[in-house]
Amino acid sequence: TQLLEQSPQFLSIQEGENLTVYCNSSSVFSSLQWYRQEPGEGPVLLVTVVTGGEVKKLKRLTFQFGDARKDSSLHITAAQPGDTGLYLCAGDRIGSYQLTFGKGTKLSVIP
Amino acid sequence: ETGVTQTPRHLVMGMTNKKSLKCEQHLGHNAMYWYKQSAKKPLELMFVYNFKEQTENNSVPSRFSPECPNSSHLFLHLHTLQPEDSALYLCASSQRTLAHEQYFGPGTRLTVT
Numbered sequence: 001t002q003l004l005e006q007s008p009q010f011l012s013i014q015e016g017e018n019l020t021v022y023c024n025s026s027s028v029f030s031s032l033q034w035y036r037q038e039p040g041e042g043p044v045l046l047v048t049v050v051t052g053g054e055v056k057k058l059k060r061l062t063f064q065f066g067d068a069r070k071d072s073s074l075h076i077t078a079a080q081p082g083d084t085g086l087y088l089c090a091g092d093r094i095g096s097y098q099l100t101f102g103k104g105t106k107l108s109v110i111p
Numbered sequence: 112e113t114g115v116t117q118t119p120r121h122l123v124m125g126m127t128n129k130k131s132l133k134c135e136q137h138l139g140h141n142a143m144y145w146y147k148q149s150a151k152k153p154l155e156l157m158f159v160y161n162f163k164e165q166t167e168n169n170s171v172p173s174r175f176s177p178e179c180p181n182s183s184h185l186f187l188h189l190h191t192l193q194p195e196d197s198a199l200y201l202c203a204s205s206q207r208t209l210a211h212e213q214y215f216g217p218g219t220r221l222t223v224t
Contacts (some may be wrong), residue, residue, distance in 0.1 A: 006155070031211045042115070042215030043154075044202050088154070092211040098167065099211060101154040 003027060004089055004102035018080050020028040021105040023089030024071045030092050032072045034063055037086040046090070079109045114138065115216035117202050123222045126192060132219045140214070141153040142207045143185040145177060148199040148218070160185065161165030161207050194222045 005024045010082075013019055023032065033052040035043035047056050047067035049072060057065045062075040076083055086104045093100065115136045124130050136143065145157040159167035160179040174196075176188040185202055199220050201211040 021147075033211060033213075040217070042117075042217050045212060047215065048212055050196075090154075090211075098156055099208040101215060103151070103153045109112070 001009055003100045004091060006087075006105050007088055007100035009103070010106050010108075012110065013079055015081060015109055015111050018075070018077050019079060019107070020075045021107070022071065022073050023102055025091070026070065027091075027093055028069050029035060030069075030094050032065055032069075032089060032091045034072070034074055035086060035088040035090065037104070038084075066100055070111060079107075081109045081111050084109050087101055114218060115202060115204055115214055117216035117219050119219060120217065121220045124189070125224055126136045126194070129188070129190040129193075131189065132187040132200055132202075132221075134187075134216055136183055136185075136202075136204040136214070136216075138204055138214060140204035140206055141182050142210060143179060143182070144203040144213065145185065145187055146201040146203065148201055154201070155189075158187075158188065189221075192221075194223050197221055197223045
């Protein structure tokens with residue numbers, strides 16, 4: 001059983017569309033992180049959310065942490081081809097200093 | 112150089128070879144990590160070093176041997192690997208007290224033939 005489930009696994013959309021990807025768990029996390037990874041590169045940290053219900057915005061990207069700190073969502077408005085990549089969520093469970101990663105959502109934005 | 116660098120970027124080795132992967136961080140961090148990324152699997156944490164001391168070894172086979180001579184450098188020594196060890200090996204660093212905010216290198220794409 002995967003500790004962090006990400007959905008959908010794959011997403012292909014047209015430029016200008018909106019999308020939401022999800023990261024769900026039955027465990028409570030001290031914090032959740034979102035990373036974007038492009039082919040041939042390592043993951044790049046986008047945001048950290050630490051408070052239940054917290055919403056953070058990064059230009060066209062909106063990140064939300066669930067009230068119970070078990071899940072998170074990433075919403076992209078007016079997607080651009082530059083948003084293409086693998087979106088990974090990761091979390092550190094209470095009492096653990098290790099990060100647990102989901103399998104990721106592979107996003108393709110078609111011009 | 113800034114951030115986290117890894118060399119080589121690509122490596123092809125036979126099962127009887129010995130090779131080493133190198134990671135260097137220029138962020139002033141004091142914790143470093145090795146991860147394995149395989150297709151269709153989440154990132155797997157292999158080793159953690161805090162202040163040059165190994166604090167985690169997640170049941171990694173002994174054919175992988177880490178070395179951390181100082182807080183800025185991390186090595187992964189490889190010997191007698193198996194084809195299923197082919198993967199992207201990622202190095203990351205963080206402040207020990209902010210272990211949830213890790214910064215990754217570009218990875219080494221390893222192919223074992």
